[in-house]
Amino acid sequence: MKFNYLYFGVILLSIVCITPHQVMGQYNAKKRKKKNTYNPRKPKDDPFSKSQWWLGFRAGANLTEATPDERFSAFSPINYQEEENEKKYGSFEKLGGHAGIEITYFHQRFSFSFQPNYRRQRFIYSNEFLWEDPNDANNRVELKYEQDHQLDYIEFPLFIKYDLTQTRLRPFLQLGGYYAILTSANKSVEVSGADFASGGNGPFENEKLIIGAEDLFLKSSLGVSGGLGFTYDVYNSRIVFDITYRYGLNNITNAENRFSENQLSGIGDALDDIKLQNVAASLGILFPLRYITKNSKSFDAVN
Amino acid sequence: MKNFFLLTLLCVGLASCDISDNDVDPTQSFLKIYDNNTFNSSFVPVDIQQTADGGYLVLGSTRIEDSDFTGVYVMKVDENGEFLSEQNLSTQYISPAKSLMSINGSFYFAAMRDISYQALLFELDDNGNLTDSIELNVTRPMFASNVNNEIILQSYNHGDRNTEISTIALADPIIISEPTKFAIGDGDGIDLPIFEHFTRTGRKLPFFTGKTETGLYFFNGFYRFTISMVFTNLISDNDPTGVLQGQREDDGVSTAIHLTGNRFAVSRFNRFGDTYILPNADIDIANKIGIANDLVGNPFPELVPDARLVLKRITVNERLVLIYGGDTRSGQIILMAYSPDTGELLGTKYLGFSNPYELASFNATEDGGLVVLGSTAIAGRFDRFSIFKLSSAELQEFTN
Numbered sequence: 001m002k003f004n005y006l007y008f009g010v011i012l013l014s015i016v017c018i019t020p021h022q023v024m025g026q027y028n029a030k031k032r033k034k035k036n037t038y039n040p041r042k043p044k045d046d047p048f049s050k051s052q053w054w055l056g057f058r059a060g061a062n063l064t065e066a067t068p069d070e071r072f073s074a075f076s077p078i079n080y081q082e083e084e085n086e087k088k089y090g091s092f093e094k095l096g097g098h099a100g101i102e103i104t105y106f107h108q109r110f111s112f113s114f115q116p117n118y119r120r121q122r123f124i125y126s127n128e129f130l131w132e133d134p135n136d137a138n139n140r141v142e143l144k145y146e147q148d149h150q151l152d153y154i155e156f157p158l159f160i161k162y163d164l165t166q167t168r169l170r171p172f173l174q175l176g177g178y179y180a181i182l183t184s185a186n187k188s189v190e191v192s193g194a195d196f197a198s199g200g201n202g203p204f205e206n207e208k209l210i211i212g213a214e215d216l217f218l219k220s221s222l223g224v225s226g227g228l229g230f231t232y233d234v235y236n237s238r239i240v241f242d243i244t245y246r247y248g249l250n251n252i253t254n255a256e257n258r259f260s261e262n263q264l265s266g267i268g269d270a271l272d273d274i275k276l277q278n279v280a281a282s283l284g285i286l287f288p289l290r291y292i293t294k295n296s297k298s299f300d301a302v303n
Numbered sequence: 304m305k306n307f308f309l310l311t312l313l314c315v316g317l318a319s320c321d322i323s324d325n326d327v328d329p330t331q332s333f334l335k336i337y338d339n340n341t342f343n344s345s346f347v348p349v350d351i352q353q354t355a356d357g358g359y360l361v362l363g364s365t366r367i368e369d370s371d372f373t374g375v376y377v378m379k380v381d382e383n384g385e386f387l388s389e390q391n392l393s394t395q396y397i398s399p400a401k402s403l404m405s406i407n408g409s410f411y412f413a414a415m416r417d418i419s420y421q422a423l424l425f426e427l428d429d430n431g432n433l434t435d436s437i438e439l440n441v442t443r444p445m446f447a448s449n450v451n452n453e454i455i456l457q458s459y460n461h462g463d464r465n466t467e468i469s470t471i472a473l474a475d476p477i478i479i480s481e482p483t484k485f486a487i488g489d490g491d492g493i494d495l496p497i498f499e500h501f502t503r504t505g506r507k508l509p510f511f512t513g514k515t516e517t518g519l520y521f522f523n524g525f526y527r528f529t530i531s532m533v534f535t536n537l538i539s540d541n542d543p544t545g546v547l548q549g550q551r552e553d554d555g556v557s558t559a560i561h562l563t564g565n566r567f568a569v570s571r572f573n574r575f576g577d578t579y580i581l582p583n584a585d586i587d588i589a590n591k592i593g594i595a596n597d598l599v600g601n602p603f604p605e606l607v608p609d610a611r612l613v614l615k616r617i618t619v620n621e622r623l624v625l626i627y628g629g630d631t632r633s634g635q636i637i638l639m640a641y642s643p644d645t646g647e648l649l650g651t652k653y654l655g656f657s658n659p660y661e662l663a664s665f666n667a668t669e670d671g672g673l674v675v676l677g678s679t680a681i682a683g684r685f686d687r688f689s690i691f692k693l694s695s696a697e698l699q700e701f702t703n
Contacts, residue, residue, distance in 0.1 A: 131685060
C-alpha cells in the first residue's frame with residue numbers, strides 16, 4: 001500500500017511540475033504571436049517540425065475477464081460430474097480503474113507512446129454446489145460461492161499510434177504491449193444459497209469474507225494490446241480519448257501457491273491457470289514539450 | 304532516452320522470471336476434498352498409503368443407515384489426488400481399525416464382521432480392490448501396526464473382558480499367533496467408552512501397538528480397568544514386563560514411538576482434556592506400576608480437548624524427524640516437527656482454512672513429501688475425506 005501511495009505521489013508531482021510549465025509556455029507563445037516574432041524558416045523545412053514530444057496524464061475505467069487455460073479445483077467429486085461445480089467466470093462485469101502518465105513521441109502521423117499507470121483490475125467467478133436426498137426432497141442444501149478478485153498492478157505499456165487524419169480532431173489506431181507488476185491482490189467470497197433441510201424456504205446470504213491474495217498471483221504480467229481513439233487539440237494542449245483492449249499472454253496464477261497459500265482452498269477453491277483480457281477507456285490531456293525549448297520559438301506545438 | 308528504454312527492458316526481463324518458472328508438477332502439492340452430493344452420506348477417514356503408481360489408497364468408513372457401526376470404505380485416488388474408484392464394503396464389514404499397512408506390495412487392514420464382530424485381515428491391491436480376507440481368531444480389532452512386516456494386532460474380547468494382542472507374519476503360509484490376553488477386570492465401566500469408540504459416537508480412544516528394537520512388544524489399551532501402556536514379551540497372559548498406567552479412560556498415554564533403549568517419543572492426556580508432548584522421554588519399561596501422569600511434558604492448550612495425536616517418524620532430507628499431528632481448537636490440522644535426538648521443536652505447520660478440518664493420519668511419500676489424510680465438514684455439515692499433499696520443499700520448510 002505504501003508503494004501505491006508513493007506511485008500516486010510521483011504522478012501528482014509530475015502533474016504539478018509539468019502544468020505550470022505548460023501554462024507559462026502557452027502564455028509565452030501567445031505573447032510571441034502578439035509580437036509577430038516570426039521565424040521565416042517554414043516548419044516543413046525543419047526536419048523536426050513534424051516531430052513532437054508530449055507529456056501528460058490520463059485516467060479511466062476498465063473491465064476485465066479471466067479466461068481459464070487449465071482448470072483446477074480442490075473438490076474431487078465421487079458421485080457426480082466435475083463440471084457440475086466448475087467455475088463460471090463473469091465476463092467484463094466488475095469495474096476497475098487506472099491512472100497514470102503518458103510520454104509520447106510524435107513523428108509524421110506515427111507516435112510512440114509510453115503510458116505507465118497504476119491500475120486496478122477485477123474479475124469474478126462463481127461455483128454452485130448441491131446436496132440432496134433422493135428419498136426426501138426436504139433434505140436439500142444449495143450453495144453458491146461468488147469470488148471477487150481485485151488485482152492492483154503498476155503497468156508499463158508501450159504503444160505505436162497512427163493518426164488517421166491530420167485535422168484538429170484526429171482519430172488514431174494504436175498497437176502495443178505491456179508489462180505489469182502486481183503490487184497487491186485481494187480476494188473476497190460471498191456465500192449464498194438455500195437450506196431447505198434446516199427449515200428455510202428462501203435464500204440466505206452469509207457475510208463476505210475478504211483475504212489477502214498476493215501470493216496466489218505472479219508478480220509479472222505480460223500482454224499485447226490494441227485500440228482506437230482520437231485526439232483533439234485545444235490551444236497548445238491535446239485531449240486524448242482511447243479504448244484499448246489488452247490480451248494477457250501469461251498465466252497470472254502462481255501455480256506453486258495454488259493450494260498451499262490459498263486460505264479459501266479449505267472451502268474447495270483453487271485458482272485455474274488464467275489469462276486476463278481487459279478493456280479500458282481512458283481520457284487524458286497532453287502538453288507539448290518542444291515549444292518550450294530554446295530552438296523552437298516559432299514552432300506550432302500541436303501540428 | 305535510449306538508456307531509459309534499455310533499463311526498462313532489463314527490469315522487465317529480470318522481473319518476469321516468475322513467468323517462466325511457473326510450471327509446477329501438480330503431484331507435488333495439492334488439497335483435495337472428496338465430495339459426495341448425497342445429503343445423508345458421511346465419511347470417516349482412517350489411514351492413507353501411497354501406491355506403486357504414485358496414487359493413494361484411503362481406508363475409511365461410512366455411515367450405515369440401519370447400524371450403529373460404520374462400514375468399511377476404500378477409496379483410490381491418482382497421483383494428482385483425483386478420485387478414481389471406491390469400494391464400499393459396508394454391508395458386510397464394519398469398523399475398520401487403524402492402520403492401513405503396506406507390506407510387500409499389498410495393503411492390509413483389519414475390520415470385523417457385522418453382528419459376530421469376528422476380526423478379519425483384508426488384503427487390497429494397488430487399485431483398492433479386495434483380493435483376500437483372512438479370518439482371525441479374535442474379535443473387535445482396535446488397532447494394527449506393521450513392524451518389519453509383522454502385524455501387531457490389538458483386539459477386544461468382550462466375553463472374557465480382555466485386551467488381546469496377536470501377531471501375524473505374512474509368510475507363506477501366514478502365521479497367526481494365539482492372542483496374548485490382558486485382563487481388563489470385572490465391571491462394565493469400560494463397555495460404553497469402547498462401544499462409543501467402535502461406533503465413533505464418543506471419544507476416540509488412543510489404542511496403539513508397537514515393538515522395540517530389542518523385540519519387546521508394547522501396546523496402549525485397557526488393562527486393569529485403565530488405559531495403560533503395557534510392555535510385554537507376549538509369552539504368557541497377564542504378565543507384562545512394565546506398565547504405565549492411566550486412570551480409567553480419562554488419562555494416560557495417547558501416542559508413543561520407541562526411539563532407543565528406554566527413550567520414547569510420547570504424548571499423554573489427562574482428565575481435563577489437556578495434551579502433553581514429550582518427544583524424548585525416559586520410560587522405565589521394567590516398572591510394573593509406572594504412572595503416565597508422572598511424565599512431564601509441554602502442554603498444548605492449542606489442541607482440542609482429548610486430542611488424539613498421530614505420531615510418526617519421517618525421514619526428511621536424509622534426517623529423521625518426529626512429527627506429531629493433531630487438531631486445533633480453531634478447526635485446523637497442526638503438524639509439529641521435533642528432533643528425536645534433542646526433543647527440540649523444529650517447526651509447526653497448519654493445514655485447512657475456512658471449514659473445520661480433523662486429522663486422521665499422514666505418511667511420507669516417494670517424492671520426499673508428506674500426504675496428510677483428514678476430514679472436513681463441507682458447509683459445516685457434510686463430513687468428507689480430504690487429502691493434503693505437501694511437497695518435499697514444504698515439508699523441509701517446517702521441519703528444518
